[in-house]
Amino acid sequence: MSLAAEADDVKPVTTRSLSTVGVGSLEDWEERLAPAAAQVVVGDARSTGLADNSVDLIVTSPPYWQKRDYGHDDQIGQEPTPQAYVESMMECLDEWRRVLRSTGSIFLNVGDTYYNRSLMGIPGLLEFGAVQRGWLIRNRIIWTKDSGMPEPAKNRLANRHEYIIHLAFKSSYYYDLVGYSEYMGNGANPGDVWNINPERNMGSHLAPYPQELVRRAVMLGCPPQVCETCQKPRARVFERTDQLDPERPQARRAMELAKEHQLTPDHIRAIQATGVSDVGKATKFQNGTGRNSPEVQRLAAEAKAALGGYFREFTFAKKITTGWTDCGHGTPTRGVVLDPFMGTGTTLKTATKMGRDAIGVDLVPLMQEPEVPGEQGMPKRSVTQSNG
Ligand SMILES: C[S@@+](CC[C@H](N)C(=O)[O-])C[C@H]1O[C@@H](n2cnc3c(N)ncnc32)[C@H](O)[C@@H]1O
Known part of the structure; x- marks a missing residue:
């Protein structure tokens, strides 16, 4: 028997059993779906006005505690104490749980703050609060950067990492580890450290939130298609080979x-x-x-x-994809990504480029027009005011 990794020598060795659904292709439907679109809502992350069970994934970076003042009465981040900040964020989690489908999850990018010369342990406080409310912390991903802003302190190390907390409220959340591992170029589980350097966009400004970060979260957590009737995400069906x-x-x-x-x-x-x-x-x-x-x-x-x-x-x-689950109800819709602190709209741009519909909520949305007219990824824009 030859164990050489030749493309035409793939021998599937296991088949996932699918008792309740069939298997189909993504492409068949992809051609018939409307292009991926983005919607902007002016509103508060704690009361988005979005429908119940309408979102597949939340990818977001809230204002960190006592960092930037956005100058808005309803802003999150300028609370007097870490506890008050965590309370605001818990109100967000309650709202996000309402809008997420049962298979949904959240990638929450958070950093810590020095106050009176000590880190306040904000990511841990947020995790603790979330667990108390019944959330599952599935990962605390360490986002590392090779370089960053110079820091004046002489008696501690410069900060070169942040966290991306992955939260779900049911253990049956959608997760495409096979597709993600393939993207990362390794059949094995690629691990919970993401080394991603800041990208330059908007001319000379550094984007605080790189597209690559969103790309990984969307790939892992947002189904490309979801059944409109039963709300089930279409999941990758794969077979293992001996390659x-x-x-x-x-x-x-x-x-x-x-x-x-x-x-x-x-x-x-x-x-x-x-x-x-x-x-x-x-x-x-x-x-x-x-x-x-x-x-x-x-x-x-x-x-x-x-x-x-x-x-x-x-x-x-290696695993090979043989199709995507199909519940047989007919036309699916695109998976939906929400960023409730959308800022300049990095999440929306990346998600639509990846064929997902996207919604951004912000007290003051700052999304720029696509840099290249007609650039793929932002085919439609609508702005609505939240009633929430
Ligand atoms: C850290 S920025 C988001 C950055 C974004 N990821 C990007 O790439 O541009 C935080 C955003 O949260 C918004 N914001 C602050 N408080 C808010 C609230 N209560 N509801 C909704 N948005 C809020 C601010 O206006 C700001 O645009």
Whole structure:
């Protein structure tokens, strides 16, 4: 058996079972949907006036505590204490939970503030408040930057990171880890540190919120299409192959060993059924999990004896997308991304470029016109006043 990673040698080894839905393509519907559009609402993030269950993902960067004064009576960020700021943000979370569909989630970009020479621990206070209200903190992503504003302090390090807190209120939130891992160029889970440097836009001004940050959040958390009837997001259907990434030396060694020991596709299937969690228990006594049949356990043990520490490489084998779930109700709509503190509209621009509809709410929206007339991504703009 050849384990070389040739494009035409892809052998699917597992098939995800889909008992209640069929599988279809995204492209079939994509052609029939209206172009992705952006809508701007002038209003407060705590009372957006948007309909219940109308949003798939929130990606946003609120004003940080005691940083920039936006000069508006209803602004968030200038509260006298961290506790009062957290209270305002909790009101936001209550509102956002109302507008999110049950499969929705939030990527919340927050930073901390020094006050009386101490960090106030704002991200932690927000997380604590959210958990108290029943939210699930799924990740605290560390957004690192190679450089930043010079800081005058002589007795502490300059701040070069912020947080992106990923919150959901049900464990069945939409999440496309397979698509994201593919985008990040590695079959494995790419981890919770994002190194993204500020982008230059709007002439000489530095954008505080890079498009790449939004891109990753949308890719992970916003379905491209959602059923209008049952509100189910269309989810990627994929199969695992026995193909490894030939760019990685460990993967190449794993393929060599598999060839040398004449491992079969059944061995690879057994490795994938047994999973990476068993590897830590060492090859000496490991013979598979109790969930697998004795034959799968035997094959996995044989494979472990042959591959040693390289066994785990086959649990990262490439996945191929075979379609997207289809509930069969007919025309879907585009997934919807909301930024309730839209500022200059980075979220809206990125989301529409990615084929999602987008809504921005702000007390004072600052969205610029597209730099290139007719630039793809902002085909429609409408501005409404929130009643909320
Ligand atoms: C940090 S900026 C957002 C930056 C944005 N991510 C961008 O790339 O331009 C925060 C925004 O929140 C808005 N804002 C402040 N308080 C608000 C509130 N209560 N409701 C809605 N927007 C608010 C401000 O007007 C400002 O535009």
